[in-house]
Amino acid sequence: MTGLSIENISMRFDLPNGSSVQALKNVSLHLNEGELMSVLGPSGCGKTTLLNIVAGFLAPTEGQVVMNGHKVTGPAAERGMVFQQGALFEWMDVRSNVSFGPRMEGQRPSQYDAHVDHLLNVTGLRDFKDKAIYELSGGMQQRVALARCLANDPDVILMDEPLGALDALTREKMQGLVLKLWKETGKTIILITHSVEEALLLGERLLVMAPRPGRIHKEYNLPFADLGVGADLREVKKHPDYARTREEILEMIWDMEEEIMGRAEAAQ
Numbered sequence: 001m002t003g004l005s006i007e008n009i010s011m012r013f014d015l016p017n018g019s020s021v022q023a024l025k026n027v028s029l030h031l032n033e034g035e036l037m038s039v040l041g042p043s044g045c046g047k048t049t050l051l052n053i054v055a056g057f058l059a060p061t062e063g064q065v066v067m068n069g070h071k072v073t074g075p076a077a078e079r080g081m082v083f084q085q086g087a088l089f090e091w092m093d094v095r096s097n098v099s100f101g102p103r104m105e106g107q108r109p110s111q112y113d114a115h116v117d118h119l120l121n122v123t124g125l126r127d128f129k130d131k132a133i134y135e136l137s138g139g140m141q142q143r144v145a146l147a148r149c150l151a152n153d154p155d156v157i158l159m160d161e162p163l164g165a166l167d168a169l170t171r172e173k174m175q176g177l178v179l180k181l182w183k184e185t186g187k188t189i190i191l192i193t194h195s196v197e198e199a200l201l202l203g204e205r206l207l208v209m210a211p212r213p214g215r216i217h218k219e220y221n222l223p224f225a226d227l228g229v230g231a232d233l234r235e236v237k238k239h240p241d242y243a244r245t246r247e248e249i250l251e252m253i254w255d256m257e258e259e260i261m262g263r264a265e266a267a268q
């Protein structure tokens with residue numbers, strides 16, 4: 001089967017003091033090729049753990065991830081990762097960062113030049129290609145991270161709060177860029193965010209997770225990502241279902257956090 005299947009994943013971390021944390025329990029879902037799923041949930045509900053398992057950085061205690069018919073046993077170029085910040089090669093210029101993957105694969109410049117130039121263009125980095133990373137703003141650095149990930153031509157892109165460190169205006173621009181790249185490349189994307197608005201705007205599927213143990217609480221299928229491609233995202237937010245769904249999800253997460261606080265107070 002094509003696509004990405006997360007099959008009955010559970011993850012328990014054993015702690016040095018003999019106790020353990022059940023970070024995920026019986027999480028199952030399937031993503032078809034080209035789907036964009038955003039993942040929301042209160043702190044500690046296992047979002048990053050799930051992403052790290054799909055990336056192959058962590059092996060689950062139970063279950064498996066199956067990608068295009070084969071079991072995931074470790075990191076691979078088919079699954080690219082974009083982190084919140086700090087994962088670029090500071091000592092290389094922008095173009096060298098973007099072309100890093102193809103160069104490491106042993107490709108010759110004639111094989112990757114056109115693709116890298118295309119990615120620099122679509123991410124708005126053409127005029128910055130010779131700059132050092134430290135000369136760039138946070139938003140520009142995340143453009144480099146996206147372009148570098150796409151240069152490896154992964155089937156799935158895993159994003160852990162990729163826009164979380166950006167100011168509000170830059171973040172909005174970058175949300176538009178993520179949608180544009182998603183439609184243009186047809187990649188499957190899983191995007192973790194703490195922002196309900198971002199999850200609504202970017203996820204054609206939106207997963208709300210619950211904590212202790214980390215599990216799927218609710219899934220939404222939403223029209224906003226498709227409406228937002230090439231459009232003004234502020235106009236999309238005026239859609240009547242947008243505010244209603246945002247309120248519903250905010251209340252859901254609020255209730256979960258209240259419950260966590262209640263349990264923590266009761267344990268004291």
Ligand SMILES: Nc1ncnc2c1ncn2[C@@H]1O[C@H](COP(=O)(O)OP(=O)(O)OP(=O)(O)O)[C@@H](O)[C@H]1O
Nearest residue numbers: 013021023041042043044045046047048049050214
């Ligand atoms: N390496 C580890 N060792 C022990 N416990 C861990 C480890 N990694 C994660 N955990 C625990 O597993 C649970 C889920 O953590 P995770 O970071 O996946 O949650 P999250 O939803 O991404 O949280 P946040 O939104 O705060 O980033 C938490 O209780 C966390 O403390």
